[in-house]
C-alpha cells in the first residue's frame with residue numbers, strides 16, 4: 516500500500532530544515548525524509564553567513580538566541596582576511612566599528628553541529644521525520660509526485676501533492692523533475708579538511724581567503740573552528756579544473772607543504788580525518804526551480820554564490836520561500852506550475868541580483884594583476900579600507916566592483 520501526504524520534503528540540510536521549521540510555525544503537517552541519520556557530516560567550509568543567521572532569527576528569535584549563546588559550537592567571526600597573489604594581506608572587518616555590531620556578522624560551525632542544531636528544532640507535532648530513508652526514484656503521477664525510497668531494508672512508496680526537493684548537490688528531483696544538467700561553467704569543485712595546530716590564526720576569528728596564482732579564480736581558505744582546529748580547503752570552478760587538469764587534493768597539499776607562508780603556518784599542523792571533496796552548484800545562471808507539484812530549494816536549485824562559495828544562506832532563504840509557497844498552495848488547493856512560479860520570482864527577487872554580481876566578480880578574480888593592484892592600493896589608503904566593509908558585505912553596494920572600469924575608479928578614486 517502506498518502512503519500519501521500533502522507535503523513532503525526530501526533532505527534535512529539547511530534548505531529542508533528551514534522549510535520544515537517555517538511549516539511547523541504555520542502548523543502545517545508535512546513529512547521530511549533524509550538518507551542520513553543525524554548528526555551527520557556535510558563537506559563544507561562551515562562558515563555561516565549573516566544572511567543565515569538573520570533567517571534563523573526569522574524562524575524563531577529564541578532559537579537564534581540559543582544559537583548565538585552557544586559559542587562552544589558556533590564561533591562568532593568578525594571579518595575576512597584576504598591575501599592577494601603577490602602575498603599582500605588585507606583585513607576587512609564586517610563593520611568598521613565592531614563594538615557597534617548587534618550580532619556577530621558571521622559564525623563558523625562544523626556542519627555536523629549546525630545541521631544537527633536545526634534538525635533538533637523540528638517540531639514533531641507537525642513534522643513527521645524519517646531518517647535513513649534514501650530516495651531512489653521520483654516521478655509525476657496523477658495524485659502529484661511519487662517517491663520511491665529505501666528504508667530499514669525495504670523499498671517503500673509515497674505520494675505527495677507538493678514536493679520540496681532539498682537533497683543538495685546531487686538532487687535526483689532536480690534532474691528527473693527539473694531537467695537539470697550539470698554545466699562545468701556553473702559549478703565548482705572543492706576539497707575540505709580539518710587541521711589541528713595551524714599557526715597564526717586571527718585573534719578575532721576572521722575567516723581567511725587566499726587568492727593564490729596557481730588556483731585563480733579559485734581560492735585557498737582557512738576558517739577557525741570553535742574547538743581551535745581549522746577548516747581548510749580549496750575551491751576552483753570546474754571548467755578551470757578540467758582545462759588546467761588540476762587535482763584539488765594535490766593543489767591543496769602543495770600549498771600547505773610548499774607555499775612560503777603556509778608551509779610555515781602548517782609546520783606542526785596535523786590532519787584530522789581525511790581530505791574530502793564535494794561539488795558546488797553555483798547560481799551563476801538562473802534556472803527554473805519549480806514545476807507541477809514541486810519546488811527545488813538550496814543546492815538542488817543551484818543557489819550558491821559564485822564568488823564566495825557561500826550556499827547556506829541562500830539554502831535557508833529558499834527553504835523559507837518554499838514553505839511560504841507551500842502555505843499558499845494548501846490555501847488555494849493549487850499545485851500547478853503556473854501557480855508555483857511565484858516561488859521562482861520570490862527567490863530570485865531576494866537573491867538574483869546578488870548572484871549576478873557575484874558571477875561577474877568571480878570572472879574578474881581570474882586576473883591576478885587586478886587583485887594585486889587592489890590590495891596594494893587598499894593597504895595604502897585608509898579611506899578605501901574603511902569603505903570596503905560597506906562595499907563587500909552589502910550586495911547592493913557590490914555593484915561598484917562589477918566591471919574593470921568601475922573597479923579601477925574605486926581604486927584610484929580613494
Ligand SMILES: Cc1cc2nc3c(=O)[nH]c(=O)nc-3n(C[C@H](O)[C@H](O)[C@H](O)COP(=O)(O)OP(=O)(O)OC[C@H]3O[C@@H](n4cnc5c(N)ncnc54)[C@H](O)[C@@H]3O)c2cc1C
Pocket residue numbers: 525526527528529530531548549550551557558559560561562563564648649650651681682683684685687705706707748792793794795812813814815819824825826827828830
Ligand atoms: C567544500 C565546500 C565548502 C563549502 N563552504 C561553504 C561555506 O563555508 N559557507 C557556506 O555558506 N556554504 C558553503 N558551501 C555550500 C554549502 O555546503 C551548501 O550550499 C549547503 O549545504 C546547501 O544546503 P542544502 O540544504 O541545499 O543541501 P545539503 O546541505 O547538501 O543537504 C542535503 C541533505 O539531503 C540529504 N539527501 C541527499 N540525497 C538524498 C536522497 N537521495 N534521499 C534522501 N536524502 C538525501 C543529505 O543527506 C543531506 O542531509 C560549501 C560547499 C562545499 C562543497
